[in-house]
Each structure stands twice: as C-alpha cells, then as structure tokens.
Amino acid sequence: SSSMSVTFQGASMPRILEYSSLSCMPQGYRSAPQAGPATHTKRRSPDKGGAVALRDAQTGKRLSILLNDAVEFTAFTFAPDGESVGVALANIVKIWETNTGRLAATLTGHDLAIKSVEFSPNSRQVVTSSVDNTAAIWDTRSGHLILRLRGHSASVTWAGFSPDGNTVLTVGNDRTARLWEVRTGREVVQIKTERALSRGRFSPDGRRVLIFGNLISAPTFLGLYATDGTTIASWNKKSVMAADFDEEGKDVRVVTPDEGGLTLRAFSMLEGESLYTISGHTELVGIAEFSSDRRHLLTAGFDRSPRIWNASTGDLEGVLNVSPRENSLSRVTGLVDFSPDGRRVLLLTSDGTLTICKTTVNRIGILGHSYGLFRSSYSPNGSLLFSADRNRLLIRRSNGNELLASIEPPESILHVFFNRSGSRVLTTGPEANAYLWSIPGGHRLMVVQGHSREIVSADFSPGDLKMVTAGADGMVIFWDLRTGARVHSLPRFAEKPTSVQFSPDGSQLLTTSLDGSVIVWDATNDRRLCVLIPPGEIRYSSARFSPDGRIIVTGGKHPRIWARTCRLRMELPPQEDAIIEGFSADSSRFTTAGFGEPVRIWNAGDGSLQATLQESQFLPGTVRFSPDGVWVLVSGVGNTNTKLWDSETGRFVYSFGGKAQVGEAEFSPTGREIVTASTDGELDIWDLRLERRRPEWILNQIRTMTSWELKGNLVYQKKNQPVPLER
Secondary structure (H helix, E strand, C coil): CCCCCCCCECCCCHHHHHHHHHHCECCCCCCCCCCCCCCCCCCCEHHHCCEEEEEECCCCCEEEEEECCCCCEEEEEECCCCCEEEEEECCEEEEEECCCCCEEEEEECCCCCEEEEEECCCCCEEEEEECCCEEEEEECCCCCEEEEEECCCCCEEEEEECCCCCEEEEEECCCEEEEEECCCCCEEEEEECCCCEEEEEECCCCCEEEEEECCCCCCCCEEEEECCCCEEEEECCCCCCEEEECCCCCCEEEEEECCCCCCEEEEECCCCCEEEEECCCCCCEEEEEECCCCCEEEEEECCCCCEEEECCCCCEEEEECCCCCCCCCCCEEEEEEECCCCCEEEEEECCCCEEEEECCCCCEEECCCCCCCCEEEECCCCCEEEEECCCCEEEEECCCCCEEEEECCCCCCCEEEECCCCCEEEEECCCCCEEEEECCCCCEEEEECCCCCCEEEEEECHHHCEEEEEECCCCEEEEECCCCCEEEECCCCCCCEEEEEECCCCCEEEEEECCCCEEEEECCCCCEEEEEECCCCCCCCCEEECCCCCEEEECECCCEEEECCCCEEEECCCCCCEEEEEECCCCCEEEEEEECEEEEEEECCCCCEEEEECCCCECEEEEEECCCCCEEEEEECCCCCEEEEECCCCCEEEEECCCCCEEEEEECCCCCEEEEEECCCCEEEEECCCCCCCCHHHHHHHHCCCCEEEECCEEEECCCCEEECCC
C-alpha cells in the first residue's frame, strides 16, 4: 500500500517544539512514498478501533491525538521557515500557521489522492503530486493554484523543488522523471527509464538528480542524471534499500541488503566499491533511510530496535526505542523520516503509532587519548571538559575543541577526584603518592605523601579548606589545602576503606569499608559520631549524603534512610546488595542498583518506590540524574551503550551507542549535553535537547476533523467512554 508522508519542523524554531511529539521539525527534504497502487490507505491502530494513535518516544506516553476513519491522511510536511504546516487529506491540502494554529489556506484542485507535499525553499509555494497524473504548484498564503504540471501518463508519485526553488522535479509510474520551470510551468527535460519511479532527490548544488525506481522490485533501478537529462551513472546490480548523495554531493551512497537480510552493505555508486557493512540487527532488516543532512543512516526491521549509524563510516551511533508500551510487538513499517538537521526521526509502527525519536546529532568524537579512557566530566560551571585515561588527564573547553592542559603524573592514573568548584583535581595511581593539580592550567600544587599503599578515595570539603584521602593501607587522612600539611587521621580501619564523603556543610565525614561498615565521623577531629552499619552485616557497603545534607542513605540487603543525627527514619524493601548510586539535585529522590539488579528510583521523603528501570540490569557503572531531575543516565561495566530513562515513568528513552565499552557518562551542568568516555580512547559529546510539551493547538485542529472532542483533561469519543488526556 502507499505510505503516508510526514516531515519535521525546524529545530531552530524553539516555539515549534511545543508539538514536537506530534511529528515536528524543519525545512527541506522529506522521504516520499514508494510507488504503488493508485489507491491510498488509512493507518489503523488496532487497540482504538481504527484510530491512529500518536506516542512520544521520549516518555512513552500516548498524547491522545487520535485520527479516526474519517480522516484519510496521505502526506504531511512543515515549511522550511517553520511558520506553517501542510497536511494532505485525500485530495486536498490544508495549511496552518504554526504560531497560532489558524487555518491559513485550503488547496483544492486535485481529482484523486495526493501522494506528496513539498514546500519551496522560501516557504511561499507548495508543490503536490497526485494519483490524478498531475503535479501542482500553489501559493501558500492565498491558497491559489499557480500552475498545473501536466504531462505524466500515470500517477505522479513525488514532486519537489530544487535548492534554488527555480525548478521542480516530478517522477511517476509512467517511468519518466521530468524537470519543470517554476516561473512558466514549462517542461524543460524529460528522463525516460525502464521502471516505475517512486521518488527523486536533487544534489546539494542542484546540478544533478537522483531517481529511484519502484523499491518493491529487485534489483532496484537507481539513476543519476545531470539536470539536462544526461545519464551520469545507473545502478542495476542489487536491490536498493536507500541511496543519497554524500554531504559534499560528489558521490552517491547506495545501501543494499546482504544475503539473509540481517546485514546491509553500503557502496559507492560512482566507484562501485564497498564502503562499510551494517550489522547488529537480530531479525530481518526491512527499512533503511538517510537523514536529510546526509550524516546519518537509520535501519529498522522485525527486531523492533531501529538503529542510527554514521553515514560516512558505518559506526553505530544509537539504538531507538519504538515500543514504549509494555508487551508491545510493534515494529517499524514503511514510513521513516528524518528532520533536515538530523535531530529527530519519525517512525510509523505496525500498530499504527507515529513515533518521534531523538537521534544522535552533534555527536563529537574527540581524539587525543589512548585506549583505557575511563573518566569524563564537566566542571561545575560547565565551561571545562575533563577526560582521563591511564596515562594523562586532559582539560578542554566544554565544546571539546580547545585543549587547555595535559596533566601527566609520574605514575599511571587509577582515580581522579575533583573539588566542588572545579579548580583542583587529585590524581592517584598504583603507588602510595597522589598529586594535586590546578585547573585549568594543569600545574602541580602538591604531592600527597602519607599513605603506605595506593589511595582509593578522596573528597574535598566545602570552601576547599581541607581534603581527605582513604588508602588501601586502612588509613583515612585529612590535609590542609592551604599549607599541604597533614592535619589528623582516623583510627586505622581493619579492612580497606572504600569511600569517603564530606557532608555538604563540611562538618561530618561518611566512610564505607570492605568489612561492610558505614560510619559517620566528626570531620574536625577523629571522633566517631555513630555506626550506621556495623562490620559484617552486609557484603558491600555504600552510602551517600543527600545534596541538602539532611539525610544519609545506606545500601545493602536492607537499604535504609537516616537522619544526619544518625536516627533511623525508615528501611526499604529487601534487595540483593543494593548500591546507592546518587541523588537528584533537589534531594527528593535517589537511585539504587546492584549486581544483576535493575536500577530503582526511590522517594527520599517517604521511601516509596517511584520507578524501576526494567531493562537496566547491569554490573553497576554510572547512574546519574540530569540537573533538572527529568532524566536518568545509566551505563554499566562491560556495556557499549549508555541508556537514558525518564525518571518519572521509568520508561526507556534513548541509547547512546558505541563500539567500545563506556567507562563513564555524565550530564553537563545545563543538562543539554552528555559526555561519554569509551575504552577505545574516544570521548563523545551528545546533544540532549529533548522536548516534552503538549501540542495544544494541533489537538484542537485535529478535533475539528474527527469525531473526537477535547474537554478539559479528557478526550471524548462520541458514543464512547472518555479517554484520559495524559501529559
């Protein structure tokens, strides 16, 4: 059947993101439907009696935007300037203003179903293609028909403007592609082929066109032509799943399926050589699509795990989640579409759900490290980026472009500890000495000498007046940072201390040890205030102060919440050696994890379980709340992917993929970026500007076209039960 066509609205227009969950984002190319029968079909959702249900892939929540059988939804596109949106409903097109939702124009004139809708580069015109064998150019402000492009003898399956807006390319089932002069409507070039055609594409400079044959046939015809109709190259070797110009427009990348359909191979159309192989899907791959900026490739199939790849190298960049509902068996079907900047991808799944997923845009691979990269983090103010391998610690500007300092201690680096202001860093290694360095200059300030074995943990007091170190020799030592002198130490531990942490006000010190003990100390001397967990009660001890300093949470088989006065407030349900991973910035929630256990999110006030990240079983690595508490970032030892979760619902949002194990992952202080450190020496920065706003005006517009009514917080279907309008 023929597919619906949908495109995105501009990421440069923040207000447009108010309905990004519906299907948003910017200008440019939209994937067109494949050539097929002359009839059009409506997408049905079996769980809602033929209605199309829209879901947000970032939260997994239904937006309650339902199109019933009365709506024949055949194409959808946003204008390049983000100011308007065009929707094809059977043989008409409606154009709305995105700021106000006002219906600006209705385009009527096609006799049969419209196959594609495309705006001109300046957003002032629209070109449509139709099953009635014609294409048409319209004025978007008045809705008037400007030109009717006649000449095709069968369905026109796609039409689009050249980059300069002066030419329109049309392709059709009559096996021809035609170039038309926009000013006069005159046909200037006709290209004849041996196959029915499904879509076309202009090169970035507008001097060449790429024409696709019917993608259902095998092998698939693919033709590259100059705009004067001269043949440059053709492809009849293997079935084509995707093809597009490279970023510079010099070559065409062609993606074909390998035998068995589990792997794909990319070729150069002009050179004929293999570029790379795509592998990783566990079931048949049925879809491949290049992003509009030509930097990414999406593949999808029956394993319900669409993947994003680097279009130049074939490296895996991420795995998308398109089955937000529990027990969902939905898979991606015929519709795949990127926003022109690659920031979003729209997927249509077999249950009729339209899903928006965030892609891995602005991923910056930063070189400069050897294998063994294990640490990455931002400075507290977000201006600096730190990364450490076993030999050196690098300090960069937060964008990763400018290297400010390279710190290379005499011994290899095992641990890195930063002070609260990000002005100092302590590096420790396999020997007893540690080294304190200035930031961003990277000058050595102090050699820490006092332990007889390696230092395993350290922390800085508020105000950077003191530092505490814990060593494998059982000693916990306090240091004066102004003089570098040793101030005092705690009684020697029988077993190696594993962590030390100052309270937020610096008056207390929290220690954990290999013997399972958790102890609170007076940070001004060596006086023990209380023993929260005695030695031998649990196998693995972990504990954290809340950011506001009011409570302490301890792990183990029976995680507990304590007042800072050492009074037990409550005990959580039994777990398998729970490890306390961290708090949200507002101290309202904390996370636990364990060996083979899922990550759990708890309410710090009443101890209630708020969410369980069901698929996040792992050997604990990094678990971090975003600064605003909306997201949780999880990476595990031995895993090559870092996963992002919704902290309120516990739903999986996104997977940041790589080829090597991720050592650590951190949010930037703004929460807009994530930095990951991989053991192959690559440091990656990921854009994370996700939007979760409700598309109010689109709800109201669609309501007028269906039998659904919006009243307050409920959506009513006439003669049926109300459906809650979820956030």
